[in-house]
Amino acid sequence: MRIGLIGAGRIGQVHARSLAADPRVGELAVTDLSPAHASAVAGQVGGRALPTVAELLDSAPDAVVVAAPTDTHAELIIQCCARDVPVFCEKPCVTDQDAAQRLVDQVAASGVPVQVGFQRRFDPGYRRGHQDARSGVLGELRRVHLVTADPAPPPAAYVTVSGGIHRDCQIHDFDVLRWVTGREVVEVFATGANRGADHIGAAGDVDEAAALLTLDDGSIVTMQASRYNGAGYDVRMELAGTEATIAVGLDSQVPLRSVEPAPLGHPERVWSSFLDRFAAAYRAEMAAFLTMVERSDPSPCTVDDARRALLIAEAVAASRRARRPVPVGEPSSSPVGLGSS
CATH class of the missing domain: 3.30.360.10 (Dihydrodipicolinate Reductase; domain 2)
Known part of the structure; x- marks a missing residue:
């Protein structure tokens, strides 16, 4: 699978390592607001850095992992859904209830599976x-x-x-x-x-x-x-x-x-x-996301759950x-x- 990772901060690095270690991932593309961070993380896991989200989405990934700043989550989910690309997004998707309901409705209308990162x-x-x-x-x-x-x-x-x-x-x-x-x-x-x-x-x-x-x-x-x-x-x-x-x-x-x-x-x-306490859980949730994409399974943790x-x-x-x-x-x-x- 070709996976795109948006966000190369602390939790993005955790997900990058999990993705790189999974044999189902054949290609990992990384982008971040800081090109230097994207290049560093991509280099650590054998991936490739891309300068923008648009270029990452244009690379036709099979799925995208969103670990970018919170205020970008909803828009990134919507962009991925518009391209029919399954998404894993760190919590929170949004920070107020009206926006949450709008996002639930938009994701449901798209039919694209979205998994939210509640690793427990x-x-x-x-x-x-x-x-x-x-x-x-x-x-x-x-x-x-x-x-x-x-x-x-x-x-x-x-x-x-x-x-x-x-x-x-x-x-x-x-x-x-x-x-x-x-x-x-x-x-x-x-x-x-x-x-x-x-x-x-x-x-x-x-x-x-x-x-x-x-x-x-x-x-x-x-x-x-x-x-x-x-x-x-x-x-x-x-x-x-x-x-x-x-x-x-x-x-x-x-x-x-x-x-x-x-x-x-x-x-x-x-x-x-x-990160210490839930290291295994983070690996397991990313493996579950890849399985969801691979099998077209329902999301194990939906936007409505969030x-x-x-x-x-x-x-x-x-x-x-x-x-x-x-x-x-x-x-x-x-x-x-x-x-x-």
Whole structure:
């Protein structure tokens, strides 16, 4: 297959290595706003650099991977769909609900498969959680708890364009919650605080966030997110039912120490970042994308899935600002900006 990669930044480089290692990829073309970055990444993986997106699309790729800046995602997806080229796009596709619905409609009208980069769906632990939740092993689901905690905050330049901690960080939890449980979130109640870098509060964002979510079957979900988890990168999910309770992410490198006689031990090495923790998942999601293209399979993570995760993120952000419960789908007074803290 001939694959085009748009974006040669940090995550673009991860995808470039995965694509180059897959025997189904015979040719990899790379473009980036920085020609030097495109040339460097192409050189590292045996690909070829192209100066513009237009030239990459004119090269007739069988599929395109979009890892460019967020504000270009929707337009790049539309350009690929117009040429009948399957697309993998990093999240978020867009950062507000109106644009998300327009994109869903345009992709549906094109009939072109688009896969969105929610890599946790391809992590072995989350896949086992999905299996247990759907098979009845847990009995009737009652409670879910999710944690996403970064060891250090992102730089100011990133925070101002990220959409905030709910749309940027917790959106992975919102997506995997829907995917693992098969349920929809109907109401949220959120809070947050600024305890660290001034640039986060100045952008109207928070560095500590918590939310209480209610699912459509009445199950209760608690969520925590942090930009300041000094122990390391901590991502976990617990699911409790009437028959069993399971944990995802409680592995030998989880940055968590017990004060009891140590059932988890004291890890010598902890996860340092999402790229470290989900390295295998990133490879698996790219392999799944190539399989989708090869077999003309349905997308394993659609633009509408991304829209639904964004809908939850917007409700959580609105709840934090208003300091009250918010039904998912209630119109937000500031759907695009971060809003006040």
